[in-house]
Amino acid sequence: MRHLIDPTDFTVEEINQLMLRALDIIDNRAKYADACRGKKLATLFYEPSTRTRLSFTAAMMELGGNVLGFSDAASSSVSKGETVADTARVISQFADIIAMRHPKEGAPFIASQYASIPVINAGDGGHSHPTQTLTDLLTIRRELGRFDHLTVGLCGDLKYGRTVHSLIKAMGRYEGVKFVLIAPDELRLPDYIKHDVCDANNLEYIEVSTLEEAMPLVDVLYMTRVQEERFEDRAQYLRLRDSFILDTDKMALGKKDMIVLHPLPRVNEITPEVDNDPRAAYFRQVENGKFVRMSLIYTLLEWKTQDTRHETRELVEGDKCSNHRCITTIEPAKNLYYKAENNIWRCIYCDHEK
Numbered sequence: 001m002r003h004l005i006d007p008t009d010f011t012v013e014e015i016n017q018l019m020l021r022a023l024d025i026i027d028n029r030a031k032y033a034d035a036c037r038g039k040k041l042a043t044l045f046y047e048p049s050t051r052t053r054l055s056f057t058a059a060m061m062e063l064g065g066n067v068l069g070f071s072d073a074a075s076s077s078v079s080k081g082e083t084v085a086d087t088a089r090v091i092s093q094f095a096d097i098i099a100m101r102h103p104k105e106g107a108p109f110i111a112s113q114y115a116s117i118p119v120i121n122a123g124d125g126g127h128s129h130p131t132q133t134l135t136d137l138l139t140i141r142r143e144l145g146r147f148d149h150l151t152v153g154l155c156g157d158l159k160y161g162r163t164v165h166s167l168i169k170a171m172g173r174y175e176g177v178k179f180v181l182i183a184p185d186e187l188r189l190p191d192y193i194k195h196d197v198c199d200a201n202n203l204e205y206i207e208v209s210t211l212e213e214a215m216p217l218v219d220v221l222y223m224t225r226v227q228e229e230r231f232e233d234r235a236q237y238l239r240l241r242d243s244f245i246l247d248t249d250k251m252a253l254g255k256k257d258m259i260v261l262h263p264l265p266r267v268n269e270i271t272p273e274v275d276n277d278p279r280a281a282y283f284r285q286v287e288n289g290k291f292v293r294m295s296l297i298y299t300l301l302e303w304k305t306q307d308t309r310h311e312t313r314e315l316v317e318g319d320k321c322s323n324h325r326c327i328t329t330i331e332p333a334k335n336l337y338y339k340a341e342n343n344i345w346r347c348i349y350c351d352h353e354k
């Protein structure tokens with residue numbers, strides 16, 4: 001059985017297969033109308049969502065399957081103290097596949113250790129969002145026709161923006177990809193992405209302080225919202241939230257064939273006038289999210305007989321993780337750390353340094 005917890009759980013070849021199947025679904029909708037007849041998807045959303053939950057629901061419905069679940073942790077037995085591990089065991093008796101969103105980092109990973117059905121990470125805290133990455137990849141593929149030799153600008157909240165972390169991991173595996181990082185000092189990329197992903201793989205990146213500098217360079221501009229819900233200091237959020245705003249003047253500095261992506265929801269980092277620019281691909285990106293999730297559900301159910309991937313990293317047991325957003329702060333899980341770049345030990349659930 002296979003799960004999708006991190007974008008690199010799938011090889012480049014497997015991602016390619018997922019993309020090809022998504023493109024086939026787009027061209028042959030009727031062929032897939034009964035592909036998951038009799039199967040059930042459980043959507044376990046402990047944190048708000050519009051696109052991810054509803055696109056998973058629409059995806060399963062268009063595959064002929066059914067959907068059950070909750071969209072508010074308060075209406076589930078987590079409000080009585082049930083653990084993610086127990087919830088995963090229980091839901092495995094009712095459904096064939098789980099999509100889980102959780103504010104704690106590593107929660108879907110714990111679920112995958114206890115479930116007897118495939119688990120999909122639908123976003124865990126400020127950590128990862130691999131199905132958004134699949135959505136982004138399908139959009140880049142449909143809009144630009146390739147993944148290699150692209151310059152990708154990432155703008156906004158690169159610290160808490162889980163979509164950015166997952167996209168760098170995924171895009172960094174293609175030849176000739178470069179990144180332009182545009183963020184306030186306080187919201188720069190976490191070390192585990194910068195050192196363990198970018199530096200360790202010799203990925204080319206530059207950091208710039210204005211959108212004006214980035215616009216002429218990029219083929220893909222990935223705008224993100226400053227993640228209000230992850231800040232402990234509200235004054236800091238208010239100070240940083242409008243750091244970068246994409247408007248029509250800045251769009252005029254961009255390449256003619258570049259595209260603008262945004263995982264959405266947007267707050268005010270892209271002015272509404274930009275929506276009329278054909279290079280603004282973020283609403284087309286939403287539709288791709290449904291098609292790629294159809295491809296993913298179908299494929300993970302098909303792969304159910306494959307072996308579960310085993311941990312190959314060197315692990316040690318340690319004290320409680322110091323990241324207050326880590327699932328181990330609320331779940332009675334063994335604290336394990338893996339050896340990362342420069343002999344730094346990182347939590348297996350949230351990648352935070354030991």
Ligand code: CP
Pocket residue numbers: 048049050051052053123132263264265
């Ligand atoms: N992009 C994304 O994850 O949107 P939702 O939070 O609405 O699911």
